[in-house]
Amino acid sequence: MQTDDSRELFHATCSGIKTARPPFWVMRQAGRYLPEYRALKEKYGFLQIVKTPELALEAALQPMRRFDFDCSILFSDILAVSEALGYPYNFRQEGGIYLEKTVSSKADIEAMPEACAVCEKLSYTAQALKLMRKEMPRKALIGFAASPFTLAAYMVEGGSAKGGFPKFAEFMKNSPEEFGLLLSKLTEVLSAVALMQISCGIDAFQIFDSNAALTPQDAYEKFSGGYIGEILQNMGGRARTMVFAKGMSARFAEVAPMGADVYSLDSSARLSHIMLTYRAHYSLQGNLDEKLLSEASSQTVRLETKRILEDMAPLGRHIFNLGHGILPDAKLENVEAMCDTVKNFKAQ
Numbered sequence: 001m002q003t004d005d006s007r008e009l010f011h012a013t014c015s016g017i018k019t020a021r022p023p024f025w026v027m028r029q030a031g032r033y034l035p036e037y038r039a040l041k042e043k044y045g046f047l048q049i050v051k052t053p054e055l056a057l058e059a060a061l062q063p064m065r066r067f068d069f070d071c072s073i074l075f076s077d078i079l080a081v082s083e084a085l086g087y088p089y090n091f092r093q094e095g096g097i098y099l100e101k102t103v104s105s106k107a108d109i110e111a112m113p114e115a116c117a118v119c120e121k122l123s124y125t126a127q128a129l130k131l132m133r134k135e136m137p138r139k140a141l142i143g144f145a146a147s148p149f150t151l152a153a154y155m156v157e158g159g160s161a162k163g164g165f166p167k168f169a170e171f172m173k174n175s176p177e178e179f180g181l182l183l184s185k186l187t188e189v190l191s192a193v194a195l196m197q198i199s200c201g202i203d204a205f206q207i208f209d210s211n212a213a214l215t216p217q218d219a220y221e222k223f224s225g226g227y228i229g230e231i232l233q234n235m236g237g238r239a240r241t242m243v244f245a246k247g248m249s250a251r252f253a254e255v256a257p258m259g260a261d262v263y264s265l266d267s268s269a270r271l272s273h274i275m276l277t278y279r280a281h282y283s284l285q286g287n288l289d290e291k292l293l294s295e296a297s298s299q300t301v302r303l304e305t306k307r308i309l310e311d312m313a314p315l316g317r318h319i320f321n322l323g324h325g326i327l328p329d330a331k332l333e334n335v336e337a338m339c340d341t342v343k344n345f346k347a348q
Contacts, residue, residue, distance in 0.1 A: 006070040007203055010140035010319075014204070014240045014261045014283050018316035032328035033293075033335070036062050046091070050076050053127035060132055064139070066332075067339045071140040071204075072132060074197070076125055078146035078208055081186075081193060082155050084121035085112050089159065098159035102167075103152070106178050109185055115192035122193065129200035140204065142242070143197035147209035148186035148231075149224035152179075154211075165214060172223070187227045191234035204240035204262070207231065212255075213247030220245075220254035229258040242285065246324070252278070267323030272311045283317035288338065290322040293330035298337035305341040313347035 012019055032038055037059060040049060049055040059075040079089045082099065089099045103109060119126075132141055146154075154160070156168040172179050194205045207228055215223040224245075232241045244264035245255045255263065256278055263282060265271060267289035275284060288308060292301050305320075312318040320342050326335075 006139045007141075010071060010203060011240065013317060013319055016281065016283065016317050031326055033326055033330040033332070034062055034066070046077075050080060051124045053124055053131055056124070056128035057131040057135060060128075061135065064136065067335065069139075069339075071142055072136055073142040073206075074125065074129060074132070074144060074202075076128070076144070078144070078151065078210070079154060080122060080125065081118065081145060081189065082151060084118040085155075085189065087155050089154075092159075096160040096162075097154075099155060102158040103155045103182060104171075106181060109178065109181050112185060112189075115189045118189050119192050119196045122196070126196055126200050129197060129202060133201035141202045142204045142206055143194070143200075143202040143239075144206040144208060145190050145193050145197075147207050147212070147224055147243075147245075148183045148190060148227040149215065150209050150211040151186050151190070152182050153214060156182075165211065169214070183227050187230050191231045194231060194235050195238070198235065198238045202239055204242050205235065206242035206244065206264075207260075209243065209245040209248075212245035217251070218254065220248070220251060221257065225255060225258045228260075232259055244285075249274075256280070256282075262319060264321065265323070270311070271308065271318065272315060275312075275315050275317070280317070283319060284312070285319040285321045287321065287323040290324050290327055290330070293322075293334040293338065294327050296334065298331075298333050301334045301337045302341045305338050306345065309342065309345045310348070313345075 009019055040055070040059060040062075044052070044055055049059050056075040060072050063069060064072055079097065079099075083089060087099050087101060087103070089097050091097055129141070129143060153165050153168045156171045157165045158167070197205060209224055209228065212220065212224055228243060235241060240262065241260045242262040242264065243255070243258065243260040246266065248255050249265050249269035252265070252269070252274055261282055262285050264285040265274060265287045267287050269287060271284045271287055274280070288305055292304055309320065
């Protein structure tokens with residue numbers, strides 16, 4: 001199947017149709033590795049870019065202009081939803097994020113606004129997506145949000161923590177009723193957010209379960225996967241569904257049953273092994289080691305990119321990507337080498 005329409009190519013790949021080449025996109029496309037993005041951020045600041053549709057559009061377009069990716073992803077942040085719920089966030093001077101208040105009781109959860117009010121507060125996201133759809137009618141457009149479990153971890157802990165999430169772990173263990181109530185509330189809200197983004201013309205909705213590895217062994221479905229599965233069901237097939245459960249490649253058997261169209265995997269996994277082991281009917285996304293773009297030569301990047309493509313070519317259903325978000329010190333020549341290799345790849 002050959003087509004110049006990236007949207008058609010993307011949907012075909014998600015459907016399991018073998019295409020002439022895999023589509024690809026890079027998580028966190030707009031980032032500190034681009035000098036034009038650094039200039040934009042220096043002028044306006046990250047949060048203003050996220051909340052200003054025209055600036056969010058510009059941030060999303062910058063990598064598309066340079067590399068002509070098949071897919072474009074919304075420029076936003078997973079904590080935009082927490083802010084709309086009344087838990088604003090910001091960035092520490094020394095690095096990392098913090099929330100101005102935390103969830104600690106049933107009363108906190110019951111005081112959260114209804115899902116419709118949350119979507120109203122996120123109207124800037126809807127406006128940005130509509131601008132992207134208009135600007136890139138033939139490119140696949142991907143929206144996203146955090147999983148309920150990941151968002152809960154940040155909202156209980158109060159931000160990112162180098163020592164893990166001890167407050168959240170204690171909350172899960174000692175306040176099971178409140179923990180379940182919080183996840184149910186977030187599932188309701190995130191389902192509404194997904195449907196809002198779908199109404200703006202996205203082709204796929206990706207759920208980032210960044211804290212998935214905090215779930216107890218053999219209990220991923222109970223603590224996180226089941227809630228993600230509910231969001232996917234609530235989407236009703238209106239867009240393709242994508243899930244990235246960070247750090248769960250070795251526990252993929254726990255992740256796969258939720259029923260997504262596409263699963264993203266980090267660079268610790270061999271995609272073909274996952275596909276063959278689980279006799280998958282879904283597509284896989286990944287999974288070049290993101291550190292190679294910063295540390296390796298462009299020749300090494302080309303070779304490793306080609307290796308992944310050749311490994312998956314006989315199986316199809318592959319969306320090329322990094323194993324995780326692109327790093328701020330990624331070399332532009334390495335990103336170009338990766339992109340050129342994918343674009344010019346011919347399956348044997």
